[in-house]
Amino acid sequence: MNKNMILRYAAAAATAVIIAVIMIYVQTTEAYAQTGIPLDTTDITIESGQTYTVSNKEELLNFAAIARTGASFKGSTVELLSDISVAEGKFSHMGEAGKYAPTLDGKAITASSEITWWQPIATHNGQTTGTFSGTFEGNNHTISGLFFDSDSGGEYALFGRCDGAVIRNVTVKNFYFRGANCAGICAKAWNGTVIENCHSIDGILVNRGLSGGILGETINSWGDSNAITRIENCTSRCEIIEGCYHTAGKSESYNTGGMVGQCTNTVVRNCTNYGTITGGENIGLIVGYAGEGVTVENCSNTGEAFGTDYKNRVIGSQDDTGEHVHVFSTTYTYDDDAHYYLCKCGQKSQQTKHDFNVSKDIVLVQPTLLKTGKMQRTCSVCGAEVFQIMETTGSYTLDMNMNRADVVILDGNTIRIEPKLSYVITNMYLNGVELPLGQPIKLKNGDVVKVVIYGEEDDKLPAADSDKTIKGVQATSIKASTSAAKGKITIRWKKSAGYKVDYFQVFRSTKKLTGYGTKPLYQTKTGKATYYTNTKSLKKGTRYYYRIRGVRIIDGKKYYTKWSNIANRTAI
Numbered sequence: 075m076n077k078n079m080i081l082r083y084a085a086a087a088a089t090a091v092i093i094a095v096i097m098i099y100v101q102t103t104e105a106y107a108q109t110g111i112p113l114d115t116t117d118i119t120i121e122s123g124q125t126y127t128v129s130n131k132e133e134l135l136n137f138a139a140i141a142r143t144g145a146s147f148k149g150s151t152v153e154l155l156s157d158i159s160v161a162e163g164k165f166s167h168m169g170e171a172g173k174y175a176p177t178l179d180g181k182a183i184t185a186s187s188e189i190t191w192w193q194p195i196a197t198h199n200g201q202t203t204g205t206f207s208g209t210f211e212g213n214n215h216t217i218s219g220l221f222f223d224s225d226s227g228g229e230y231a232l233f234g235r236c237d238g239a240v241i242r243n244v245t246v247k248n249f250y251f252r253g254a255n256c257a258g259i260c261a262k263a264w265n266g267t268v269i270e271n272c273h274s275i276d277g278i279l280v281n282r283g284l285s286g287g288i289l290g291e292t293i294n295s296w297g298d299s300n301a302i303t304r305i306e307n308c309t310s311r312c313e314i315i316e317g318c319y320h321t322a323g324k325s326e327s328y329n330t331g332g333m334v335g336q337c338t339n340t341v342v343r344n345c346t347n348y349g350t351i352t353g354g355e356n357i358g359l360i361v362g363y364a365g366e367g368v369t370v371e372n373c374s375n376t377g378e379a380f381g382t383d384y385k386n387r388v389i390g391s392q393d394d395t396g397e398h399v400h401v402f403s404t405t406y407t408y409d410d411d412a413h414y415y416l417c418k419c420g421q422k423s424q425q426t427k428h429d430f431n432v433s434k435d436i437v438l439v440q441p442t443l444l445k446t447g448k449m450q451r452t453c454s455v456c457g458a459e460v461f462q463i464m465e466t467t468g469s470y471t472l473d474m475n476m477n478r479a480d481v482v483i484l485d486g487n488t489i490r491i492e493p494k495l496s497y498v499i500t501n502m503y504l505n506g507v508e509l510p511l512g513q514p515i516k517l518k519n520g521d522v523v524k525v526v527i528y529g530e531e532d533d534k535l536p537a538a539d540s541d542k543t544i545k546g547v548q549a550t551s552i553k554a555s556t557s558a559a560k561g562k563i564t565i566r567w568k569k570s571a572g573y574k575v576d577y578f579q580v581f582r583s584t585k586k587l588t589g590y591g592t593k594p595l596y597q598t599k600t601g602k603a604t605y606y607t608n609t610k611s612l613k614k615g616t617r618y619y620y621r622i623r624g625v626r627i628i629d630g631k632k633y634y635t636k637w638s639n640i641a642n643r644t645a646i
Contacts, residue, residue: 122149129155131190134217141196146237147208154215154244161189161219165250167278174280174315176223176250183223192220192249194261197234205237212244212272220249228253229261231290237297238265245273252280257290257335258312264293266301269308277312283328284335286362287312287349291329291336294365302367303340305333309348311377316353328355331362331390332377338365342373349377357381358390371402371423372415406456413456428453428460441559443468443487443517465559468519469607473600478527490514491525501526522599544633546573547626552638554622563612563643565620566605575601575624575635582608583619586640590621601626612645 120126120140126147128134137152167174168182176183183189196204210233222230230251233241239260246258255261258274274287284291287310292303316330329336332347336356347359356363359375370388379386388401402415402423414425431454438461441447447464472481478497482490490512493499502509503524509515515523554567565580580596583589596606601624612618619642624635 120145120147120150125151125153127153127155128158131158131160134158134160135190135193138193138195141206142193142204142234144204146196146205148238149208151209151211153211154213154217157216157218159219160192160217161221163219165219165221165248165278167250167280174252174278176221176252176278183221189221190219192222192230194229194231194234196236197229197261205235206233206239207237209240209242210244211242214243214245214271216245216247218247218249220246220251223250223252229255229290231257231259231261233260234262236260236263236267238267238301239263240268240270241272242268242270243272245275246277247273247275248277249274250278250280254282254284255290255335256281256285257288258286258310259288259308261290262293263289263291263303264301265297266303267292268304268306270304270306272308274308274310274312277310279312279314281314281316281330283316283330283353284362285314285316285330286310286335287314287332287347288345289334289337291334292338292340294338300339303337304343305340305345306343308333308345310346311348313349314351314353316351316357328353329363329390330356331358331360332375332379333360333373334362336363336365337361337368339367340364341369341371343369343371345373347373347375347377351377351379353380354382356390358387358392361389361391363391364389369402369423372404373401374404406458408453408456408458410460413453413458426455428458429455437464439464441465441467443470443519444483444489463557465557465562465564465607469564469605470517470519470521470523471599471603472523472525473602474523474525475527479525484514486516487518488514488516489523493527497527499525499527543573544628547575547624547628547633547635550575550624550635552578552622552624552635554620554638554641556620556641556643558643558646560646561612562607562609563618563620563645564605564607565622565641567622567638568604569624569635573626575626577601578603578622578624580606580608580620580622584616586619586642590619595620614645617642617644 128137141147163179166177166180168177178187178189196206217232220232229235230253232246241259249258256279258277259269259272269288272288279285288305288308310332314330330351330353332349332351333342333345334340342360345360351357357379359377359379360370360373361368379390381387381390402417406413407416412425412427414422416422430451434452436450437447438450439448441464443466446466449462449464450459451462452459479491479493479499482492484490491499491502499511502511504515505522550573551570552567554565557564567578569575577600578598579594581590582595595608598606619640621640622638626633
């Protein structure tokens with residue numbers, strides 16, 4: 075059952091036990107007044123596995139205060155159920171001459187201004203300590219009107235500190251933060267925090283560094299240093315001004331980016347920066363400073379980033395001589411099999427097989443029983459147009475000495491057998507029925523054609539003792555390959571020269587090294603067969619493994635060739 079984040083005034087009076095009332099004080103300067111928010115936090119126990127809801131301003135402020143008392147919400151979910159405005163009006167600033175001091179609806183914020191100051195969800199501001207370790211589900215709602223202004227530093231964002239948290243589907247809009255370490259969504263994060271589908275819109279961040287439109291910095295030294303922080307599908311449209319600190323006159327200016335200021339072991343994927351970032355060292359459109367294990371994938375920019383003596387680096391700390399950080403393209407590169415994002419160094423990211431749209435398939439050459447076809451296919455993801463071979467529509471068996479005659483393919487599914495020079499065809503059979511010599515043979519799937527050619531040897535073994543023949547058969551190798559078409563997999567093989575076999579056995583398994591059994595899937599009728607088309611018992615999407623061996627009967631006993639290589643193919 076969901077729980078409200080705040081004990082509403084009327085409900086608290088009617089149902090709550092007697093609880094202490096404490097005041098959460100907002101850090102400020104002498105220049106401004108602030109409103110203390112009375113919050114009932116006694117007797118509130120945060121339960122793992124529970125879902126809590128936030129529906130209005132009071133509940134949001136109470137949620138932030140509870141998190142600052144040390145309740146991490148680990149294992150719990152907090153859901154935002156509506157849009158919330160903490161302060162009404164439009165924030166701006168007085169520009170460089172006014173040290174970027176804040177204004178509301180064009181008027182300077184003074185001691186007489188009535189405005190609710192924002193204290194981040196879970197932070198350290200000298201009075202309270204907290205981290206958020208739960209899941210925050212924004213349900214695509216917007217939180218607007220967040221304001222804080224300080225001359226003594228501090229971490230200011232929607233969330234102050236996140237430890238292995240998940241924050242998703244929320245927009246922070248129309249906000250003003252002036253401090254040391256600022257961001258739209260989270261000031262500091264570690265232990266694999268995930269921020270996805272979050273947006274910072276119309277925000278102003280006046281800071282001393284380590285700031286970003288989404289995340290200020292990842293902390294690699296707290297907890298699991300190998301945990302990967304992820305920022306995915308996020309956008310930022312903020313004005314980020316680094317190195318200007320109005321009262322204390324601080325001049326630090328470093329490590330600020332459109333998405334994240336400073337990070338290690340971080341993936342920034344599918345994000346867009348629309349804002350403007352100005353500062354000193356390591357100023358980037360996406361990342362300010364990138365340490366080890368940082369990857370930027372499929373990110374784009376329409377904003378600008380101004381650093382000391384440079385402009386518009388995707389990663390501020392990456393110059394021509396610095397350590398390479400992958401920056402992947404925003405459009406797909408593709409080959410015949412897959413599409414992917416490509417870094418200029420050649421590294422590929424998110425390589426995925428093409429997803430062909432069947433409705434857009436164009437058959438260029440129709441396959442027949444004798445000939446393969448050709449199809450043009452279009453990937454529904456990247457738009458790649460590739461050509462694929464269409465397998466023959468069936469198979470037949472041709473039993474003859476291929477060195478003494480040629481097979482001429484006529485129109486349709488018809489062949490003609492033509493003997494080579496100095497050879498004469500003496501007999502032709504179709505499925506055991508003798509045919510007139512020289513007559514074209516019209517074939518259908520499964521037909522067996524036998525051709526006897528004058529001068530052909532009687533196919534007896536070379537004169538040798540049985541031991542030598544057995545060893546020769548057992549040393550014979552077979553090379554196998556596969557191809558697939560809709561509803562079928564064709565296995566082809568080639569036997570090494572030297573010793574004949576009486577037939578071949580085809581074994582199949584869904585595991586590479588086991589599961590083939592002792593009974594073959596298929597056994598050819600002769601030792602001259604070179605392929606078999608498997609159409610039965612195939613499941614689309616399943617990968618099948620095949621291996622082949624030849625069988626020779628000598629003095630009534632079976633002897634086997636070496637196993638072929640394991641050839642595999644996925645059914646389609």
